[in-house]
Amino acid sequence: MAKVGLKDIAAQTGYSIATVSHALRNPDRVADATRKKVIAAAEAVGYTPNNLAVSLRTARSGNIVVIIPDIADSHNSNIIKAIEKVARARGYSVLLGDTQGSEAREREFARMTQTRQADGVILMSHRLPFDRKPGLPIDKLPPIVNGCEYAGHDDLPRVYIDDYQAAIDATNHLLDYGHRRIALISGDVETHSTRERLRGFDDAMAAAGVEVDRSLQVRAGYTLEEGIAGATRLMRHREPPTAIFCFSDEIAFGAMYALRDMGHSVPDDVSVMGFDNIPFARYITPPLTTIAQPTAEIGATCAEILLDIIDGKRPETPLRILPHELKVRESTRRISG
Amino acid sequence: MAKVGLKDIAAQTGYSIATVSHALRNPDRVADATRKKVIAAAEAVGYTPNNLAVSLRTARSGNIVVIIPDIADSHNSNIIKAIEKVARARGYSVLLGDTQGSEAREREFARMTQTRQADGVILMSHRLPFDRKPGLPIDKLPPIVNGCEYAGHDDLPRVYIDDYQAAIDATNHLLDYGHRRIALISGDVETHSTRERLRGFDDAMAAAGVEVDRSLQVRAGYTLEEGIAGATRLMRHREPPTAIFCFSDEIAFGAMYALRDMGHSVPDDVSVMGFDNIPFARYITPPLTTIAQPTAEIGATCAEILLDIIDGKRPETPLRILPHELKVRESTRRISG
DNA sequence: TTGAAAGCGCTAACAC
DNA sequence: GTGTTAGCGCTTTCAA
Numbered sequence: 001m002a003k004v005g006l007k008d009i010a011a012q013t014g015y016s017i018a019t020v021s022h023a024l025r026n027p028d029r030v031a032d033a034t035r036k037k038v039i040a041a042a043e044a045v046g047y048t049p050n051n052l053a054v055s056l057r058t059a060r061s062g063n064i065v066v067i068i069p070d071i072a073d074s075h076n077s078n079i080i081k082a083i084e085k086v087a088r089a090r091g092y093s094v095l096l097g098d099t100q101g102s103e104a105r106e107r108e109f110a111r112m113t114q115t116r117q118a119d120g121v122i123l124m125s126h127r128l129p130f131d132r133k134p135g136l137p138i139d140k141l142p143p144i145v146n147g148c149e150y151a152g153h154d155d156l157p158r159v160y161i162d163d164y165q166a167a168i169d170a171t172n173h174l175l176d177y178g179h180r181r182i183a184l185i186s187g188d189v190e191t192h193s194t195r196e197r198l199r200g201f202d203d204a205m206a207a208a209g210v211e212v213d214r215s216l217q218v219r220a221g222y223t224l225e226e227g228i229a230g231a232t233r234l235m236r237h238r239e240p241p242t243a244i245f246c247f248s249d250e251i252a253f254g255a256m257y258a259l260r261d262m263g264h265s266v267p268d269d270v271s272v273m274g275f276d277n278i279p280f281a282r283y284i285t286p287p288l289t290t291i292a293q294p295t296a297e298i299g300a301t302c303a304e305i306l307l308d309i310i311d312g313k314r315p316e317t318p319l320r321i322l323p324h325e326l327k328v329r330e331s332t333r334r335i336s337g
Numbered sequence: 338m339a340k341v342g343l344k345d346i347a348a349q350t351g352y353s354i355a356t357v358s359h360a361l362r363n364p365d366r367v368a369d370a371t372r373k374k375v376i377a378a379a380e381a382v383g384y385t386p387n388n389l390a391v392s393l394r395t396a397r398s399g400n401i402v403v404i405i406p407d408i409a410d411s412h413n414s415n416i417i418k419a420i421e422k423v424a425r426a427r428g429y430s431v432l433l434g435d436t437q438g439s440e441a442r443e444r445e446f447a448r449m450t451q452t453r454q455a456d457g458v459i460l461m462s463h464r465l466p467f468d469r470k471p472g473l474p475i476d477k478l479p480p481i482v483n484g485c486e487y488a489g490h491d492d493l494p495r496v497y498i499d500d501y502q503a504a505i506d507a508t509n510h511l512l513d514y515g516h517r518r519i520a521l522i523s524g525d526v527e528t529h530s531t532r533e534r535l536r537g538f539d540d541a542m543a544a545a546g547v548e549v550d551r552s553l554q555v556r557a558g559y560t561l562e563e564g565i566a567g568a569t570r571l572m573r574h575r576e577p578p579t580a581i582f583c584f585s586d587e588i589a590f591g592a593m594y595a596l597r598d599m600g601h602s603v604p605d606d607v608s609v610m611g612f613d614n615i616p617f618a619r620y621i622t623p624p625l626t627t628i629a630q631p632t633a634e635i636g637a638t639c640a641e642i643l644l645d646i647i648d649g650k651r652p653e654t655p656l657r658i659l660p661h662e663l664k665v666r667e668s669t670r671r672i673s674g
Numbered sequence: 675t676t677g678a679a680a681g682c683g684c685t686a687a688c689a690c
Numbered sequence: 691g692t693g694t695t696a697g698c699g700c701t702t703t704c705a706a
Contacts (some may be wrong), residue, residue: 048448048451048452049452050393050452050453051449051452051453051454052389052392052393052398052452052453052454053393053453055389056387056389056390056393061389062454063432063454070418071408071414071417071418071421072411072414072415072417072418072616074409074411077408077409077414078409080408080409080433080435081407081408081409081435084408084433084435093432093449093454094432094433095400095430095431095432095433096417096421096431096432096433098417098418098421111385112388112430114385115385115386115387115388115389116387116388116389116390117388117389117399117400117430224616224617224620228620253617253620253621254620256622257620257621257622260622279409279561280561280590280617283561283565283590283591283594284590284594284621284622285593285594285597285621285622
């Protein structure tokens with residue numbers, strides 16, 4: 001179990017280190033008998049290559065790092081799972097970078113690509129984790145793909161849903177159900193996704209000829225706690241909303257909790273709409289109406305693209321839009337008013 | 338942004354590679370002026386050490402791998418977050434190993450320790466991910482700590498709660514509330530934690546003089562889906578339970594969903610007790626009575642111990658029991674019968 | 675078909 | 691205080 005190296009098995013078989021290496025990696029370039037002997041010896045002594053040395057030599061670490069704000073968020077962890085799966089299938093490991101939204105941490109993790117500990121990064125953030133000199137071509141950057149967000153670089157490969165259209169779909173659903181006073185608990189307005197959703201909401205409302213009441217909008221983070229705070233504030237409005245569109249299911253959970261706490265019923269008094277469709281969404285009480293994001297597909301696609309880039313294959317088109325889906329469940333209700 | 342090495346900055350400053358290396362790592366062993374010049378040059382060219390080479394040379398990768406059945410599980414991901422935090426603070430990165438319960442995957446990940454890609458492993462599983470020759474002393478094994486579970490080796494450092502006592506506390510709570518027909522949806526009986534909880538349940542029931550009805554027990558996994566299946570089956574019993582003790586909050590969520598689906602009210606018709614206290618537990622409807630595990634502390638402790646071992650400091654005592662806590666909320670109810 | 679030799683980029687004795 | 695040297699364990703020309 002100690003450190004056995006090529007050297008040891010070379011000594012044992014009488015071949016040179018080079019031959020042993022070949023026997024193990026390029027079976028064809030070596031005599032049949034040799035290969036067999038070497039492999040047998042390797043197994044006998046329990047040889048495991050020192051991947052550090054391999055990486056140093058081949059300049060490939062076999063790791064990718066995924067930079068993500070919060071791995072405890074269901075939506076994120078399911079994406080990670082998908083990434084992990086395809087990475088593994090293609091011989092890579094994933095290094096986890098939970099940043100808690102800190103830009104410094106994002107940059108720290110991205111540096112692993114320069115320190116050769118990682119071959120590429122999947123970035124679930126809206127900003128590039130390193131400085132890019134204006135005009136520097138994309139292929140001079142470390143292999144990177146942007147997931148769920150848009151970091152402001154058009155040539156950066158990225159995969160996400162059509163947040164604009166998704167927000168329209170969500171808003172239309174509420175509108176269809178007769179809601180007019182629709183409140184919003186949004187995410188970080190620094191992010192492209194949030195801005196797109198905001199835009200979608202506005203456009204849908206405008207298209208329906210309903211005026212948007214800005215005092216019915218609260219900006220938050222994607223957490224449950226912020227959903228509680230947001231809904232609490234909203235319901236204290238002198239003319240409270242009949243529906244709340246939350247930009248994440250976690251926010252929606254928090255909102256539903258707060259609503260119930262204040263004695264309002266969902267969906268009888270107020271309808272709640274989520275976003276993401278995390279696994280719990282359909283199992284809570286009442287089951288949450290929401291926009292489903294294809295998490296598994298997002299993760300898998302990000303990983304495939306990144307690994308392709310690492311292998312030298314750039315995607316033809318940087319942008320990959322994946323389909324979302326409106327899931328109507330019981331947290332929204334048709335009203336007469 | 339290309340590969341600048343010590344060599345380049347040596348050439349630029351006129352010093353030798355060794356001196357440059359010292360200037361960067363052991364500032365004291367070098368003249369003040371030298372250090373300044375070197376550091377300036379390093380910054381100027383944007384030098385980043387090749388950590389692969391550093392690791393190869395120092396035989397330390399700076400990574401730890403955490404082997405965990407499912408990172409999408411809230412309970413787990415919060416533990417990971419805590420691990421990540423202390424690892425980071427001590428200069429380590431964490432490699433994520435989501436195994437989906439597969440032993441092969443567990444072993445695969447554990448091998449990273451032999452391939453020198455990781456310096457140690459935190460194992461959230463009930464079995465050792467490599468073969469240990471009988472009698473082989475613990476310090477001949479790769480640095481490892483066992484979290485939340487007991488892999489059957491007494492000398493393996495491990496940290497978890499007192500599952501036996503926790504189950505007693507949970508059961509007593511139900512008993513106190515007047516329940517007698519208490520059902521169980523347990524986890525994998527292969528695991529020590531599950532067995533301990535089962536034992537605690539039996540002992541608590543016996544202590545109260547209540548006979549245990551084995552037909553009211555279902556063995557499952559820790560997932561929501563299994564909670565649904567379990568509760569469904571339980572309620573079809575000709576003499577259904579008045580309370581269900583679920584071995585995870587996810588199971589409990591599933592159970593509550595199924596119960597409601599079948600037209601039973603929680604807690605009016607049946608009380609539901611969880612285990613873990615994941616973040617959502619207190620926010621669902623009705624808020625879940627459960628056993629709180631100190632996830633942050635578990636993760637942090639695992640990491641601290643592992644890193645200490647890597648640094649050559651073995652813990653005095655392998656076993657570390659952390660405190661659990663009964664959280665009484667609204668999913669359990671006192672009954673008269 | 676096999677082996678000798680030259681490093682990958684860095685650290686750490688040890689000498690100067 | 692600084693430089694020389696010898697590798698860490700492996701891959702990979704290039705020659706034999």
